[in-house]
Amino acid sequence: MREFTEENLTEAVVERFGNTPDPRLKLLITSLVRHLHAYVREVEPTFDEWMAAIQFLTRTGQICTEKRQEFILLSDTLGISMLVDAINHRNRDGVTETTVLGPFYVENPPEVPLGSDVTGGLKGDPLYAEGTVCAPNGKPLANAIVDIWQSDADGFYDVQYADRTEAGLRARFRTDADGRFQFWSVMPTSYPIPYDGPVGDMLKATNRHPYRPAHLHFLIAADGYETLITHLFVDGDRYLDSDAVFGVKKSLIRTYTRENPGVAPDGREMTRLWYRLSNDFRLKAAQPDRAAARQA
Numbered sequence: 001m002r003e004f005t006e007e008n009l010t011e012a013v014v015e016r017f018g019n020t021p022d023p024r025l026k027l028l029i030t031s032l033v034r035h036l037h038a039y040v041r042e043v044e045p046t047f048d049e050w051m052a053a054i055q056f057l058t059r060t061g062q063i064c065t066e067k068r069q070e071f072i073l074l075s076d077t078l079g080i081s082m083l084v085d086a087i088n089h090r091n092r093d094g095v096t097e098t099t100v101l102g103p104f105y106v107e108n109p110p111e112v113p114l115g116s117d118v119t120g121g122l123k124g125d126p127l128y129a130e131g132t133v134c135a136p137n138g139k140p141l142a143n144a145i146v147d148i149w150q151s152d153a154d155g156f157y158d159v160q161y162a163d164r165t166e167a168g169l170r171a172r173f174r175t176d177a178d179g180r181f182q183f184w185s186v187m188p189t190s191y192p193i194p195y196d197g198p199v200g201d202m203l204k205a206t207n208r209h210p211y212r213p214a215h216l217h218f219l220i221a222a223d224g225y226e227t228l229i230t231h232l233f234v235d236g237d238r239y240l241d242s243d244a245v246f247g248v249k250k251s252l253i254r255t256y257t258r259e260n261p262g263v264a265p266d267g268r269e270m271t272r273l274w275y276r277l278s279n280d281f282r283l284k285a286a287q288p289d290r291a292a293a294r295q296a
């Protein structure tokens with residue numbers, strides 16, 4: 001074909017990918033071409049609009065660093081992260097539901113003993129969090145990895161403090177022989193996702209607020225089970241119905257109970273009010289890899 005027209009261009013581009021050896025890659029890319037072309041046909045962008053889109057994506061990449069992931073924020077705020085999550089985590093009967101990883105996870109957080117205080121000098125009302133990690137039948141899973149991370153009372157994660165290099169409100173635990181874990185941190189608060197970049201510009205231009213309801217993040221891994229990425233949301237938070245990244249699920253909302261001064265479960269003398277969170281996580285048995293299953 002020599003003459004490419006508005007009518008035949010899409011098929012011509014799809015055909016050009018016809019020799020892609022990997023069939024999955026071929027589907028991923030030709031479907032992307034078809035959907036992008038359909039979008040352009042529908043909205044008929046001007047050259048200025050098309051260039052504005054390119055500049056938006058360019059700024060999204062340029063603001064990314066090791067500690068700032070603007071593309072995840074973009075995916076989150078467009079609901080794509082939750083859609084990918086939903087498609088990959090159907091059938092959660094009897095196991096804990098999942099939600100977005102979010103942009104603030106840092107791989108290999110410092111491993112600390114059970115019962116540690118992970119506050120690292122960040123502010124907030126004390127929180128004693130405890131729980132178990134179990135198989136779907138309730139069998140406790142010993143030596144499971146439990147990564148936790150969360151915001152402080154001002155709504156910031158440790159990585160958002162420019163002058164800070166050490167971890168705070170972020171740690172890794174290993175469950176004990178009974179599948180149990182426990183630690184001290186602070187009450188998480190609702191917080192705005194970073195909105196001083198291109199994603200923030202999008203939210204402002206569309207009259208959307210940037211807030212997420214308060215939550216504690218968990219990433220839980222055990223041999224033979226799917227890694228669980230989830231949050232536990234604080235019941236009563238004003239943003240539960242309008243999470244900027246669409247991450248809320250009813251089954252993940254918990255009461256963080258307010259406790260009076262006294263002796264905490266680990267014997268710590270509390271001279272002020274504190275909060276307590278208990279949760280039992282159930283992991284799903286590992287399934288054969290979906291991509292491998294598709295090829296079989």
Ligand SMILES: [Fe+2]
Nearest residue numbers: 102104215217
């Ligand atoms: Fe978060």
